[in-house]
Amino acid sequence: MTNPLILKLEQRDQLSDDExxxxxxxxxxxxxxxxxxxxxxxxxxxTESSLxxxxxxxRYKIVSNGRRQISALHVPGDFLDxxxxxxxxxxxxxxxxxxxxxxxxxxxxxxxxxxxxxxxxRMLWLNTLIDGAIHREWLTAMGRLSATAHMAHLIxxxxxxxxxxxxxxxxxxxxxxxxxxxxxxxxxSTVHVNRVLQELRKERxxxxxxxALTILDWERLTKVxxxxxTYLSLQNEDR
Amino acid sequence: MTNPLILKLEQRDQLSDDExxxxxxxxxxxxxxxxxxxxxxxxxxxTESSLxxxxxxxRYKIVSNGRRQISALHVPGDFLDxxxxxxxxxxxxxxxxxxxxxxxxxxxxxxxxxxxxxxxxRMLWLNTLIDGAIHREWLTAMGRLSATAHMAHLIxxxxxxxxxxxxxxxxxxxxxxxxxxxxxxxxxSTVHVNRVLQELRKERxxxxxxxALTILDWERLTKVxxxxxTYLSLQNEDR
DNA sequence: CGTAGCTTTGAACAGGCTCAAACCGAGTGG
DNA sequence: CCACTCGGTTTGAGCCTGTTCAAAGCTACG
Numbered sequence: 001m002t003n004p005l006i007l008k009l010e011q012r013d014q015l016s017d018d019e020x021x022x023x024x025x026x027x028x029x030x031x032x033x034x035x036x037x038x039x040x041x042x043x044x045x046x047t048e049s050s051l052x053x054x055x056x057x058x059r060y061k062i063v064s065n066g067r068r069q070i071s072a073l074h075v076p077g078d079f080l081d082x083x084x085x086x087x088x089x090x091x092x093x094x095x096x097x098x099x100x101x102x103x104x105x106x107x108x109x110x111x112x113x114x115x116x117x118x119x120x121x122r123m124l125w126l127n128t129l130i131d132g133a134i135h136r137e138w139l140t141a142m143g144r145l146s147a148t149a150h151m152a153h154l155i156x157x158x159x160x161x162x163x164x165x166x167x168x169x170x171x172x173x174x175x176x177x178x179x180x181x182x183x184x185x186x187x188x189s190t191v192h193v194n195r196v197l198q199e200l201r202k203e204r205x206x207x208x209x210x211x212a213l214t215i216l217d218w219e220r221l222t223k224v225x226x227x228x229x230t231y232l233s234l235q236n237e238d239r
Numbered sequence: 240m241t242n243p244l245i246l247k248l249e250q251r252d253q254l255s256d257d258e259x260x261x262x263x264x265x266x267x268x269x270x271x272x273x274x275x276x277x278x279x280x281x282x283x284x285x286t287e288s289s290l291x292x293x294x295x296x297x298r299y300k301i302v303s304n305g306r307r308q309i310s311a312l313h314v315p316g317d318f319l320d321x322x323x324x325x326x327x328x329x330x331x332x333x334x335x336x337x338x339x340x341x342x343x344x345x346x347x348x349x350x351x352x353x354x355x356x357x358x359x360x361r362m363l364w365l366n367t368l369i370d371g372a373i374h375r376e377w378l379t380a381m382g383r384l385s386a387t388a389h390m391a392h393l394i395x396x397x398x399x400x401x402x403x404x405x406x407x408x409x410x411x412x413x414x415x416x417x418x419x420x421x422x423x424x425x426x427x428s429t430v431h432v433n434r435v436l437q438e439l440r441k442e443r444x445x446x447x448x449x450x451a452l453t454i455l456d457w458e459r460l461t462k463v464x465x466x467x468x469t470y471l472s473l474q475n476e477d478r
Numbered sequence: 479c480g481t482a483g484c485t486t487t488g489a490a491c492a493g494g495c496t497c498a499a500a501c502c503g504a505g506t507g508g
Numbered sequence: 509c510c511a512c513t514c515g516g517t518t519t520g521a522g523c524c525t526g527t528t529c530a531a532a533g534c535t536a537c538g
Contacts, residue, residue: 043469061379064465069379083372086365086478091372091470114357122353125364126325128371133322133330135374140300140308142381143426147494178516187382189495194518226303230282231330239325386526417484431526433486449535 003103004077004165005051009123011164013239019120022113027051027103039094039102040081046090048106050080055100056176060184061092070185071138072131073097073158073177077165082128085110098176122239133231142187145226150186151196152225155206159215160229171218176211200224242342243316243404244290248362250403252478258359261352266290266342278333278341279320285329287343289319294339295415299423300331309424310377311370312336312397312416316404321367324349337415361478372470381426384465389425390435391464394445398454399468410457415450439463 006020015023028048033039039050039057052074059072059080071092074080080094085107114121134157141150162173183193200206205221207214215221222228245259254262267287272278278289278296291313298311298319310331313319319333324346353360373396380389401412416424422432439445444460446453454460461467 059375061375063379063383067383069382071375071378083368086361087368087372087472088474088476088478089469089472092375111361114361118353118357118360121357121360121364122325122350125360125367128364128368129322129326132367132371132374133326135371135378136298136300136310136331139310139374139378139381140302142378143308143423144302144306179518180516184382190516191496191518192494195494198518230328233326233328235327237327239327418486419484428527429484430486430528434526437486 004053005079007165008077009127011236012126012233013123013237015120015123019117019123022117022120026105026109026113028106028109029104031102031104033096033100033102035096035098035100037096039096039100040084040090042090042093044084044090045088046081046084046107048104049082049085049110050094051103051105052076052078052080053101053103056097057100058095058097058181058185059092060095068184069187070181071135073185075158075161075165076167079105079124079127082110082124083131097181119239126233126239130233133233137231141225147186147188147192148196148199149225150188151182151193152200152205152221153227154182154186154225155200155213155215156218156222156225156227156229157232159213160232160234164232164234171215173213174211175208175213243292244318246404247316248366250475251365251472252362252475254359254362258356258362261356261359265344265348265352267345267348268343270341270343272335272339272341274335274337274339276335278335278339279323279329281329281332283323283329284327285320285323285346287345288321288324288349289333290342290344291315291317291319292340292342295336296339297334297336297420297424298331299334307423308426309420310374312424314397314400314404315406318363318366321349321363322370336420358478365472365478369470369472372472376470380464386425386427386431387435387438388464389427390421390432391439391444391460392466393421393425393464394439394452394454395457395461395464395466395468396471398452399471399473403471403473410454412452413450414447414452 003024006023009015040046054076057074057080058070060068060070062068081090084090141153158175159173162168167173179193180190183190197208205217207216242263245262248254279285293315296313296319297309299307299309301307320329323329380392397414398412401407406412418432419429422429436447444456446455
């Protein structure tokens with residue numbers, strides 16, 4: 001299967017053959033991390049960045065009373081800690097939500113890319129900028145939307161992101177994420193996540209049984225979640 | 240006065256004279272924006288990025304019922320929309336909270352920098368990565384801290400960021416931000432912001448009269464806000 | 479001296495939380 | 509093949525943090 005990162009980047013701009021080759025060659029090794037294991041820990045100073053090839057992962061922080069906040073949910077094609085290339089010290093941990101297949105890209109290789117491939121460098125930079133745009137969107141949803149709207153918003157986003165890397169079958173995606181994990185993502189309690197999901201089901205906006213999430217009414221779901229996809233930068237442009 | 244962006248970047252890594260000159264030369268013009276005016280609007284496709292030389296600015300989004308969420312507060316030396324260089328379309332507006340002096344850096348010049356100055360490119364990239372780290376921290380504070388802790392956290396952050404660009408006098412900084420704006424930043428109502436500030440004052444953690452914010456007890460304030468500064472990347476390292 | 483914008487106060491209300499227990503389904507061992 | 513266990517989901521009831529609405533108090537400025 002082709003590298004899902006290339007799939008992701010090519011959706012935003014053309015990549016030359018040399019650039020694609022450079023990306024493929026950047027992968028030093030591939031490893032598998034089991035569900036519920038840490039991929040990177042807060043405070044680590046990685047010498048390579050992890051690219052998620054398969055599976056689901058989450059960035060998270062723990063606060064004093066043991067509560068957890070998830071600041072990013074990752075799907076195949078996402079870099080989990082590309083920012084550690086320049087930030088050096090991890091300000092959060094990264095957790096495997098399912099079994100994950102992960103490609104390691106050495107920081108030394110990334111540095112070489114920035115020396116030799118300006119456009120590819122911009123594309124990697126773009127990748128981290130999209131992370132930032134998602135963070136801003138989450139901040140807005142968290143601060144100013146109701147729990148139900150926030151959940152609807154997250155579902156819209158995940159559906160589009162999964163679709164963009166070819167992980168949707170029609171209106172259905174596999175979303176192997178527990179209600180507790182959703183709660184930690186949205187800043188809600190597990191109990192309330194459950195009630196909110198029931199509401200979305202009752203309104204016939206989604207079906208969500210087991211891991212299978214089906215969008216029943218995209219139109220209304222985006223309306224409830226006040227969702228527009230601009231921030232995901234799904235447009236192909238010269239960058 | 241020297242360019243506060245250079246001050247900011249030199250705190251994180253050495254810059255060569257050529258790099259500094261390239262940064263200085265990147266400024267095409269300087270303009271002044273009055274308080275409460277938009278610097279960039281959501282949906283805009285800027286051809287230059289705005290560097291804040293003086294004043295305070297905020298990134299914000301408006302949601303359907305007219306409520307506003309501020310996703311970033313900016314101090315001198317911050318790029319307000321460096322990300323528009325690669326994201327192309329603004330996913331949020333940027334507002335001047337006070338009179339702002341702003342340097343315009345054309346995207347064409349940024350592209351040239353990425354072609355010719357790999358290390359400077361990494362430093363600009365780093366700049367956007369720090370924005371992202373702050374977003375994550377805010378997400379955590381918003382989702383999992385009490386209103387009081389969240390406010391304490393924000394105050395700690397702003398104090399350090401202002402200090403880092405030489406805008407602190409001892410334990411005091413000028414923070415010309417209204418309680419309504421703080422509310423939109425923290426995702427709280429203005430009324431509650433007021434009560435939370437009173438609590439921090441009563442606890443003798445801060446003084447905040449007019450625009451002057453004084454830290455009375457840094458130790459306890461960081462404890463209340465569960466604040467550690469790692470995410471601000473204030474360390475000088477090879478990047 | 480008046481006004482406009484910001485801060486402060488009070489009181490009722492509500493959205494989401496906590497605690498506790500039941501339920502459910504898939505895998506596991508006897 | 510059935511009982512058991514474990515992780516996750518669902519339900520109920522009371523509570524608490526932060527909201528809303530409305531009005532009064534400040535303060536800087538013209």
